[in-house]
Amino acid sequence: MDKRSLIKRFTEEGYTLRPECLNHLTEYFSQLKIQNNNKITPDVVKTHMSKILENVKSLQSHQGDIILGEQTVKGAIELLQRPQNQVMELEIDVDKEKLSEENTIIDDDREKKVNDIINEKYLHTIVVLDTMNETPRIRIHNNKPYTEFIVNANTQEEKKQTVSLGAPSDKVNVFIKRLEIIKTKLSQGKKYYFGAENKKKVAGTNDLEGEEQQQQSQELNDIGSLIGSKGKEMCCLGMIYEGVPGDYYMQDEFSRVKINLEQAQVELGYVTVTSIVIAKGVFDQMQGAFVISKLMLPEFEEEVNLNPSVFKKESSDFFGAKAKVQRILGKLIQLEIESASLGKQGSRAQNLTRFQKERQLEMGIFDLDLNPYFQVSEKNEYCVCVFSDFLISDRNTLKKFEGILQVYESQLKPLVIILMGAFFNVSEINSEFVNDQVKEAINDFLNLLNKFKSLRDNCYWIMVPHINDIGGMPVQPKSELPEHLFTEIKSIIPFFKLVQNPCRLSILGKTFLIQRNDLIKDLRKRQIVINHHKDIQLNYAQTILSQRHLSPLPLIIKPIIWNYDNTLLFYDNPDYLILADSYSDQFDFIMQEKVLTKEEQKSNIQKTYVLNPGSFEKKSTFTVLYPLEGRIETCSV
Known part of the structure; x- marks a missing residue:
């Protein structure tokens, strides 16, 4: 033309x-x-x-x-x-430039109105993050954390190209970043302080308060200061690693020292190679080693969350869900306000906003206000059902699930149903006919859901793969199940999402961090100092929370994609931490950095619910939780 x-x-x-x-x-x-x-x-x-x-x-x-x-x-x-799921983001970018060209100025009142609407939207939506592309990267500057949101790829083809192991420097940065985040998190509380310069800041400005805080807080020394300690008991923060077999060292950003663990004791949690610990002991000049008497996993002081609905800017959203709502819906809301002020001339902007609302779901935002199915229920009645080891290729598993859905359709109204792998028994699948066998299992699952059309058409269905499920490498973050196998099921079920492992969700303003991986067995096996605390599940939960990482094991044991280690890190505790592990029975704890007493559970202290739904295939257990009530029900068939 x-x-x-x-x-x-x-x-x-x-x-x-x-x-x-x-x-x-x-x-x-x-x-x-x-x-x-x-x-x-x-x-x-x-x-x-x-x-x-x-x-x-x-x-x-x-x-x-x-x-x-x-x-x-x-x-x-x-x-x-562009692919369909990128259309809405492009339109928002175009509108942003258009409004800029027209010198549209949103005054303080209007900006406040936009933020108020975003706050309200966040508390009425389900937000699903694309783990590898929408998880914030945490940076530390002047001992203060901030986030960077880097979208690594736009299209599915670009995503495939960018998923590589990374450069050698990325492998080193994995451990440097973990230590840096934990050190920053500890320095923000009053339990520990680093060096004499920070002692006054932590202890307080008032003399009486300062003396009291000085007795309660513990100084954490650099490892390099051990050499001149002259037999004084010292406390250091660092990461443990192994040199030649049997020789262990402790390292921080600047120095390292050989450690003697013969007298070391651990109170709670599992200490392995690459664990970041607080070690108390004395440096022995004769041995040239730090003789450790006590190893402690870091404990953090979480902020009191008095008003969880207050929206934070992207720079302080360490989870990523609020930033996504602001990024996707912020411009949409501005357009709605603009179109309202334009009257009839705003009709095209109104048409655009309607079009964008239809795309919200494809981009991982499910607005409950748009679904009349849930408007008849009280929000406190909304529940989330969690299943692990949901083997859809096993007819017995589907039969048990059918009995549960019969009860749910008549008595309960689940908001979200989370299904975690392994979905297929890979060892039993013939490699020559893998697609046929998998599609047959998926069709059986779809036929089951078709019997319960109310649940099928209104619940939000989420599938989280096991690390060994089909599709992608057996490393974390694990890519979602192959989409081409679920084409039919996605065309029939309106609210269906294949996600990565780990997975990040926000449900009605509550954050969910979900992992399907078997870690307990390896954590217990790889201990370098035996922990005699008998509660295996509590040790496991404590280890994950203290390390601020979902896979605190050597990379040779549990490999990860180095340049996507940020997907396994978390700076603040999520509201719900779901750790699905086949080697553990069903459990749930209400924790901060310890199991809270009943009095503490009722307070405004930031609480984290740590749970494992157990194996649905082997033990027929699953978990139902009520996000707004903070209530958890352990169930079995």
Whole structure:
């Protein structure tokens, strides 16, 4: 299509094209001709031209625009080329530039109104994060944490290309970053202080208060200061690693020292190689080693959360869900406010917002206000059902699940149903017919759900793979199950999501961090100092919370993708930490850095519910939790 024809076509619609817009259109139709082997029919040209014009109209903020901007035309072309799940983000970017071109100024009152609406939306939505692309990267500057949101890929093809093990420097940074985060987190509390310079800050400014705090707080020394300690008992923070077999060392950012663990005792948790610990002991000049008497896993002081609905900016959202709501819905809400102020002339902006709302679900935001199924229920009645070892290739598993759904459809109204792997018994699948066998199991599962249409069509279904499930490498973060196997089930179930492992969710403002991995067996086996505390599950929960990492084991035991280690880190405790492990019975604890007493559970202290639903396949157990009530029910069939 030549330039004269393009100008004529846009003029017929009442638009004037700038030269740069004309260049973009000419280049697009030239590429289209090349893609079709220089054979392109007038009907094809007409169809593409109509779609571009339709997109141009949708992307306009005001009806009266005559001279088209470059960003509008460029965006209209990209809408034809981008995958469906990227359309909404592109439109928001175009609208942002459009409003900027028009010098639209949102005053303080309007900005406050937008934030209030976002706060309200966050408390009424389910937010599912794309773990590898939407988990914030935590940075430390001047001993203060902040976050960076780096979208690593836009399309599925780009995602496949970017999932690599990373450079050698990424492997080193994995452990440096973990130590840096734990040190920063400890320095924010009053239980520990680092060096004499920080002692006054932690102890308090009031003399009486300072003396009291000085007795309660513990100084943490750099490992390099051990050499001149002259037999004084010291307390150090560092990571343990192994040199030659049997020789252990402790290291911080600057120094390392050989350690003697013969007299060391551990109170709670599992200490392995690569664990970050607080060690108390004396440096022995003769041995040239730090003789440790006590090893402690770090304990943190969580902030009191008096008003969880208050929205934080992206820079302080260490989980990522609130930032996603702000990123996706913030511009949409501004457009709604803008269209309301424009009256009839805002009709096109209103059409755009309706279109974007339809795309919210594809981008991982499920607005409960748009579903009448849940509006008849009290919010405190909303529940989340969690199943692990949900072997859909096993008919006995499906039979048990059918009995549960019969009860749920008549008596309970689940908001979210989380199913975790392993979904397929890989050892029993014939490699020659893997797709046929897997599709048959998926069809059996779909046929079961079709019997319960109310649950099928209204619940939010989430599938979290086991690390050894089909699709992707057996490392963390584990990619989602192959989408091509679930094409039919996604076309029938409106609220169905395949997610990665680990998975991050926000449900009605409550944060969920979910992992399906068998760690307990390896943690117990790899202990370098035996912990005699008999509660295995409590030791496990304490280890994960203290290390601020979902896989605190040597990389040779539990490999991870180095440059995606941020997906396993967490700075603040989530509201719900789901650790599904086949080697443990069902359990649940209410913790901060310890199991809380009944009085502490009722206080405003930031609480974390740590739970394992158990194995549904082997022991027929699962867990039902009520996010807003903070109530957990352990169930079995």
